[in-house]
Amino acid sequence: MENAVTQHDNHGLATRLVHAGDPQNPRRSVAVPVVDSAAFVMENYAHHMQIEETLSTAPYYSRGYNPTVEALETKLAAIESAPAALAFNAGMAAISTTLLTLGRNGGHIIASDKVFSTSTRWLQENFSTFGGEVTFVNCNDLAEVEAAFRPNTRAVFFEEFTNPLLNVLDLEGLIALAHAHEALAVVDNTFASPALFRPYEFGADLVVHSATKYMSGHGRVLAGALSGHQALIVEIAELRRQMGTIITPHNAAGILQGLQTLDLRVGRASETAHRLALLAVDHEATADVYYPGLPGNVGHDIATRLTGGRYGGMLSFTLNDQSKKAAVYDAFELIIRATSLGDVASLVDSTDDPDVLRISVGIEDPDDLAADLEKALNAAL
Incomplete structure (x- = not known):
C-alpha cells in the first residue's frame, strides 16, 4: 500500500x-x-x-x-x-x-x-x-x-x-x-x-x-x-x-x-469512438449524440484540456423516434448487448435512462464497427 x-x-x-x-x-x-x-x-x-x-x-x-x-x-x-x-x-x-x-x-x-x-x-x-x-x-x-x-x-x-x-x-x-x-x-x-x-x-x-x-x-x-x-x-x-x-x-x-495494454486499448477505442460519434451525428435516426470529442458536448473544452484531444471509448445517443429503441438495440450483430464497458469487445447497453443507448467501443476493426452501428441505426428508419 x-x-x-x-x-x-x-x-x-x-x-x-x-x-x-x-x-x-x-x-x-x-x-x-x-x-x-x-x-x-x-x-x-x-x-x-x-x-x-x-x-x-x-x-x-x-x-x-x-x-x-x-x-x-x-x-x-x-x-x-x-x-x-x-x-x-x-x-x-x-x-x-x-x-x-x-x-x-x-x-x-x-x-x-x-x-x-x-x-x-x-x-x-x-x-x-x-x-x-x-x-x-x-x-x-x-x-x-x-x-x-x-x-x-x-x-x-x-x-x-x-x-x-x-x-x-x-x-x-x-x-x-x-x-x-x-x-x-x-x-x-x-x-x-x-x-x-x-x-x-x-x-x-x-x-x-x-x-x-x-x-x-x-x-x-x-x-x-x-x-x-x-x-x-x-x-x-x-x-x-x-x-x-x-x-x-x-x-x-x-x-x-x-x-499493461491500457494505453494501447484506450488509444484505439478513442479513435474509433470519435469516428462512430460523427457517424451517429450525421445519421437521420439520432436525436442527440453524447461524446466529449464533439464540440457541442457539455464540457468539450474541458475534456480537450484534460486529455489533450483523446476523448475515450464511450458514447451515447438518443433517437428521434424513441419507439424504435428496441429495434435498434436488437439490430446490433457485432457490438455485443451487455451491461459492462471498457472491454476489448464493443458493447451496447440500454442503460437506466429509458431514452439512451450507450456504446463502449472496443478494439475491433473500425470499418466493421461503423458498419454495425449504421445498420443498427437504420432499423429506426
Missing part, C-alpha cells in the same frame, strides 16, 4: 503501466506471481506483536494484505501519480468503503446527481444507516454545489465523465471549491481511465475506479481501485480489512495484466 516511491516514477505512463509494481519479486519471474495464501508466517512472538499494530498493511492475513495485491497497488499508485493505492473486490466496494470511511458518524457528502445509478441508490438507501448524510446536486452548476456545503461536509463525490451522457465536469473548479470548504474531492474516473487523465495530478484527494472496466479490459474480473493521499488510504485500508472488501490475488493478477 505504501507506494510513494518506485523506480519508475519518472517514466511515461505507458512504461509505468508495463513495469511499475512488485519491485521486490524474490523469484525474479517476469509476470507477477499469484500468492494464493490466506495467512503468512510469523517469525516469532515479537514479530507477531509488531504486526498486530499494522494489520491492514502487514503480511498477516490476506483480508488485509497480500503480495499480489501489493504489486497491483504499487502499480496503481505509480500510474495515478499518487502516494498510495488500494485494490478492492469490485468498483462498488471501493466506492462504499471509501465513502463510509469519510461519512460515518455524521459526515456529510455532496454527490453529483449524475453518478452511476448503483452509487446513487447506495447513497440514498444505505448511507444514512451508517450515520452519513448526502446531498445530490448538479455539479455542472458550481453555485449549486457551493450552496450545498455544511459545517460537517467531508467530501464532494463526482464522476468526471458522467454516465451515461458523457457530460464533462469542471474538475479543477470542483476541486478548488471542495478545498475552499476544507472538504475532500473524490473523483470516480472509471469512464476516462488513467490513460486519458489522472485527477490526482489536478489536485483531487482520492480517485476511484471500477477496475472491472478499462483497467481489466477483458471482461474477466471484478475489481475496484482507489488512489490518493497516504493518510486517507491508511484509514480506508483499515475499514477494508474489517469489511473484507479487498481484491482476491487472482483478480489482482488479472488487473495487473490488463493494465
Whole structure:
C-alpha cells in the first residue's frame, strides 16, 4: 500500500503501466506471481506483536494484505501519480468503503446527481444507516454545489465523465471549491481511465475506479481501485480489512495484466469512438449524440484540456423516434448487448435512462464497427 516511491516514477505512463509494481519479486519471474495464501508466517512472538499494530498493511492475513495485491497497488499508485493505492473486490466496494470511511458518524457528502445509478441508490438507501448524510446536486452548476456545503461536509463525490451522457465536469473548479470548504474531492474516473487523465495530478484527494472496466479490459474480473493521499488510504485500508472488501490475488493478477495494454486499448477505442460519434451525428435516426470529442458536448473544452484531444471509448445517443429503441438495440450483430464497458469487445447497453443507448467501443476493426452501428441505426428508419 505504501507506494510513494518506485523506480519508475519518472517514466511515461505507458512504461509505468508495463513495469511499475512488485519491485521486490524474490523469484525474479517476469509476470507477477499469484500468492494464493490466506495467512503468512510469523517469525516469532515479537514479530507477531509488531504486526498486530499494522494489520491492514502487514503480511498477516490476506483480508488485509497480500503480495499480489501489493504489486497491483504499487502499480496503481505509480500510474495515478499518487502516494498510495488500494485494490478492492469490485468498483462498488471501493466506492462504499471509501465513502463510509469519510461519512460515518455524521459526515456529510455532496454527490453529483449524475453518478452511476448503483452509487446513487447506495447513497440514498444505505448511507444514512451508517450515520452519513448526502446531498445530490448538479455539479455542472458550481453555485449549486457551493450552496450545498455544511459545517460537517467531508467530501464532494463526482464522476468526471458522467454516465451515461458523457457530460464533462469542471474538475479543477470542483476541486478548488471542495478545498475552499476544507472538504475532500473524490473523483470516480472509471469512464476516462488513467490513460486519458489522472485527477490526482489536478489536485483531487482520492480517485476511484471500477477496475472491472478499462483497467481489466477483458471482461474477466471484478475489481475496484482507489488512489490518493497516504493518510486517507491508511484509514480506508483499515475499514477494508474489517469489511473484507479487498481484491482476491487472482483478480489482482488479472488487473495487473490488463493494465499493461491500457494505453494501447484506450488509444484505439478513442479513435474509433470519435469516428462512430460523427457517424451517429450525421445519421437521420439520432436525436442527440453524447461524446466529449464533439464540440457541442457539455464540457468539450474541458475534456480537450484534460486529455489533450483523446476523448475515450464511450458514447451515447438518443433517437428521434424513441419507439424504435428496441429495434435498434436488437439490430446490433457485432457490438455485443451487455451491461459492462471498457472491454476489448464493443458493447451496447440500454442503460437506466429509458431514452439512451450507450456504446463502449472496443478494439475491433473500425470499418466493421461503423458498419454495425449504421445498420443498427437504420432499423429506426
